[in-house]
Amino acid sequence: MDEKQGVIGAAGLVKEFGDVIAVDNISLSVGEGELFGLLGPNGSGKTTMIKLLTGQVRPTAGSAVVLGLDVTKDPVGVRKKVGIIPEQETPPSFLTATEYLDFVGEVRHITGVRKKADWWFDFLDFNDKRDVLCKDLSRGTRQKLMFTQAFIHEPALALIDEPLINFDPIMQRKVKDYLTEYVRRGNTIFISTHILEIAEEICSKFAILHKGKLLHTGTVAELKGRDQHLGEFFLSLVETGAHA
Amino acid sequence: MLKLFVNMMKEEWRVHSTMFGSLSFALFPVMIFGIAFMGSFLLPLFRTVVPPGYLSIIIHAIFLLLGIMVGGFGLLGMEVMNRRFGQASLLSYSARSLPISEQEIFCTFVVKDTVYYLVLWVVPFVAGFAIASPFISVPLSLSLLLFLTLTLSFLTGLALIFFLSTVYARSKRVFAALFVTLLTGWAALYLVAGINTVALFPPLQLFHAFSYDMLLAACAVVIIPSAIAVALFTSEYTDTTKRFKNAIVPLTKKLSFFPYPPLAAKDLIDLLRSGSFIGQTLFSFLIPLWLLWFLLSVLGRFIPPGDVLLLFAILTGVIASTMYTWLTMFDTFSSYTCLPVGVPALLESKICSFAVLQAIPAAFIVLVTIASGGVAYLVPAFVLCLSVSFYALAVTIWLTGLSPSVLVYDVKVLFLYLILVGIAVLALIALAFVNPYYATGSVLLFLPAWLLVKAGFTKWEIQDQPMF
Ligand SMILES: Nc1ncnc2c1ncn2[C@@H]1O[C@H](COP(=O)(O)OP(=O)(O)OP(=O)(O)O)[C@@H](O)[C@H]1O
Ligand SMILES: [Mg+2]
Numbered sequence: 001m002d003e004k005q006g007v008i009g010a011a012g013l014v015k016e017f018g019d020v021i022a023v024d025n026i027s028l029s030v031g032e033g034e035l036f037g038l039l040g041p042n043g044s045g046k047t048t049m050i051k052l053l054t055g056q057v058r059p060t061a062g063s064a065v066v067l068g069l070d071v072t073k074d075p076v077g078v079r080k081k082v083g084i085i086p087e088q089e090t091p092p093s094f095l096t097a098t099e100y101l102d103f104v105g106e107v108r109h110i111t112g113v114r115k116k117a118d119w120w121f122d123f124l125d126f127n128d129k130r131d132v133l134c135k136d137l138s139r140g141t142r143q144k145l146m147f148t149q150a151f152i153h154e155p156a157l158a159l160i161d162e163p164l165i166n167f168d169p170i171m172q173r174k175v176k177d178y179l180t181e182y183v184r185r186g187n188t189i190f191i192s193t194h195i196l197e198i199a200e201e202i203c204s205k206f207a208i209l210h211k212g213k214l215l216h217t218g219t220v221a222e223l224k225g226r227d228q229h230l231g232e233f234f235l236s237l238v239e240t241g242a243h244a
Numbered sequence: 245m246l247k248l249f250v251n252m253m254k255e256e257w258r259v260h261s262t263m264f265g266s267l268s269f270a271l272f273p274v275m276i277f278g279i280a281f282m283g284s285f286l287l288p289l290f291r292t293v294v295p296p297g298y299l300s301i302i303i304h305a306i307f308l309l310l311g312i313m314v315g316g317f318g319l320l321g322m323e324v325m326n327r328r329f330g331q332a333s334l335l336s337y338s339a340r341s342l343p344i345s346e347q348e349i350f351c352t353f354v355v356k357d358t359v360y361y362l363v364l365w366v367v368p369f370v371a372g373f374a375i376a377s378p379f380i381s382v383p384l385s386l387s388l389l390l391f392l393t394l395t396l397s398f399l400t401g402l403a404l405i406f407f408l409s410t411v412y413a414r415s416k417r418v419f420a421a422l423f424v425t426l427l428t429g430w431a432a433l434y435l436v437a438g439i440n441t442v443a444l445f446p447p448l449q450l451f452h453a454f455s456y457d458m459l460l461a462a463c464a465v466v467i468i469p470s471a472i473a474v475a476l477f478t479s480e481y482t483d484t485t486k487r488f489k490n491a492i493v494p495l496t497k498k499l500s501f502f503p504y505p506p507l508a509a510k511d512l513i514d515l516l517r518s519g520s521f522i523g524q525t526l527f528s529f530l531i532p533l534w535l536l537w538f539l540l541s542v543l544g545r546f547i548p549p550g551d552v553l554l555l556f557a558i559l560t561g562v563i564a565s566t567m568y569t570w571l572t573m574f575d576t577f578s579s580y581t582c583l584p585v586g587v588p589a590l591l592e593s594k595i596c597s598f599a600v601l602q603a604i605p606a607a608f609i610v611l612v613t614i615a616s617g618g619v620a621y622l623v624p625a626f627v628l629c630l631s632v633s634f635y636a637l638a639v640t641i642w643l644t645g646l647s648p649s650v651l652v653y654d655v656k657v658l659f660l661y662l663i664l665v666g667i668a669v670l671a672l673i674a675l676a677f678v679n680p681y682y683a684t685g686s687v688l689l690f691l692p693a694w695l696l697v698k699a700g701f702t703k704w705e706i707q708d709q710p711m712f
Pocket of ligand 1: 017045
């Protein structure tokens with residue numbers, strides 16, 4: 001396998017919900033060690049794309065291979081290997097934060113989950129919330145917990161959906177640094193966001209979705225070479241895309 | 245407040261109708277109408293077997309029961325529902341941020357629920373009967389009266405549950421005292437003084453002899469408990485700083501004989517911490533069954549007591565199967581989608597937890613059998629109850645997967661459920677009445693149950709989970 005190939009390979013993915021075509025014939029590939037940004041306006045199909053790639057919904061057509069596994073044939077196998085932050089952060093209401101991480105540890109068969117959890121409680125600064133029920137946590141704290149849950153088993157690939165949206169600027173900084181460091185260690189991250197500054201700052205490659213269609217894939221370095229900002233580029237693309 | 249009400253109504257409609265299309269949902273009352281309409285033609289037939297007074301008792305009791313069940317599912321699950329249907333989208337939840345008192349929100353919520361279920365269940369039922377009434381030579385005025393008294397029965401059930409559950413939420417001790425008082429009061433009247441307490445039920449009295457005094461009394465029975473409930477209502481979000489000791493690891497170890505110990509441990513913790521374990525056992529199991537027993541004891545005057553017991557065992561089985569909803573109401577599949585857990589695994593785990601919960605109906609039916617002096621029927625009653633429960637569970641799983649309490653409002657689903665469970669129940673009743681020991685043949689239901697569950701696993705693995 002090519003060094004820069006094969007962590008994610010999607011071919012002609014289509015997902016329809018009734019009349020809505022949420023994802024419309026998308027093919028893309030993500031290589032090892034990339035921090036890949038999936039960008040697009042609200043309702044463009046980012047979340048659906050992540051759900052397809054993690055076997056949470058079945059494609060209407062097309063196929064995808066993630067870490068060597070077919071997502072339609074072995075969705076549970078894929079989810080064993082990757083880490084996921086879903087769009088709506090929903091840790092189970094009646095477990096405490098610690099219990100939820102222990103639960104994840106049991107389900108994922110993680111050894112030494114307690115120690116790892118301790119590190120995360122410190123790192124994301126929510127030690128005081130360990131024994132509080134998830135239903136009573138603030139949105140930001142829930143997001144911290146979901147972030148921890150996605151990375152605690154140090155997956156080779158993490159697919160994260162708007163992971164920074166509820167964080168304050170200090171926490172955002174911390175998490176962005178964590179993500180860049182994480183890919184530097186050889187892991188891969190697939191992040192969806194519509195906050196373009198974040199994408200511009202941390203992503204190596206990006207794809208722009210609009211109404212379910214893939215408008216563009218490219219590298220941030222390319223843009224920088226042309227002295228163009230991702231924001232302008234995105235707007236011009238989406239506007240012409242909207243007229244096309 | 246009216247605006248809030250209208251918005252809540254819209255919200256409810258939207259939540260339900262988007263889930264299975266507005267048509268399928270709008271057909272729900274149509275189906276109830278159809279059942280009532282066709283059922284009415286059986287009435288002359290019933291009349292030849294059932295003495296006239298009993299039929300009205302049965303219908304009123306059914307609507308009282310319906311009110312109790314709706315109240316039990318609706319209100320105890322209120323917080324759960326708020327969560328499930330999305331914190332962001334549900335108006336009754338976001339209403340907390342509006343400049344209205346909690347009491348008002350709660351009050352509107354109750355009124356909304358009432359109107360909603362009235363339109364969904366009571367109105368179509370009575371309409372079906374009313375349309376059929378000319379054909380079976382029942383005066384139309386009787387249908388109108390029936391509409392009034394059935395609505396009141398339904399509301400009495402709702403009010404009772406709202407009242408009891410707010411008391412329960414306020415103070416478990418007061419609740420226990422109240423519950424015991426009610427029970428002993430009833431026992432004193434019925435068992436000791438020998439007064440037929442059924443006949444005292446205001447809506448029923450109203451039906452038998454209309455008078456404005458009685459109407460007032462019947463309304464008071466609805467309004468007074470509801471008013472107290474609204475007054476007593478407080479926010480459930482008072483104990484936000486409560487901390488809990490880690491229970492998941494020790495429980496997972498203890499439950500290691502389960503196929504998926506952590507999932508089972510989570511189910512148990514959910515049940516205990518949410519207070520649903522005791523709450524649901526009371527409100528959606530014991531109280532409905534108590535009422536059902538009451539209802540059947542009326543039948544006891546013209547079918548042998550042993551048969552009544554077996555009938556009761558079958559119905560207990562059907563109600564016991566709804567314990568599955570206790571396990572599925574806390575989280576939809578979406579809270580597992582970031583974990584390597586497939587739908588079949590989750591279903592299998594819920595079935596095991598369900599099996600453990602069946603200790604409740606099992607113990608219950610044994611106690612009832614012994615207490616009613618029907619020890620000879622112990623084995624058939626026991627077998628019947630559990631086989632019916634597991635069979636109905638299998639039907640539920642096949643039809644609704646992990647979302648039973650939502651998909652039940654899909655007409656197709658409810659229709660199939662009624663057919664599949666109905667046929668089995670009728671067949672078993674027939675068998676049991678011929679010879680109690682034939683009823684033990686109900687263990688054979690485990691075969692179709694097993695097949696249905698297998699089919700359900702495949703079905704719900706392929707199908708996208710409805711996301712709320
Ligand atoms: N379960 C579903 N049923 C029906 N339609 C859906 C479902 N999930 C998504 N859609 C539709 O698919 C389209 C894409 O939605 P998706 O959530 O993937 O967008 P998104 O890019 O993540 O948007 P956002 O930036 O707002 O999160 C939208 O039109 C949405 O309404
Ligand atoms: Mg999204």
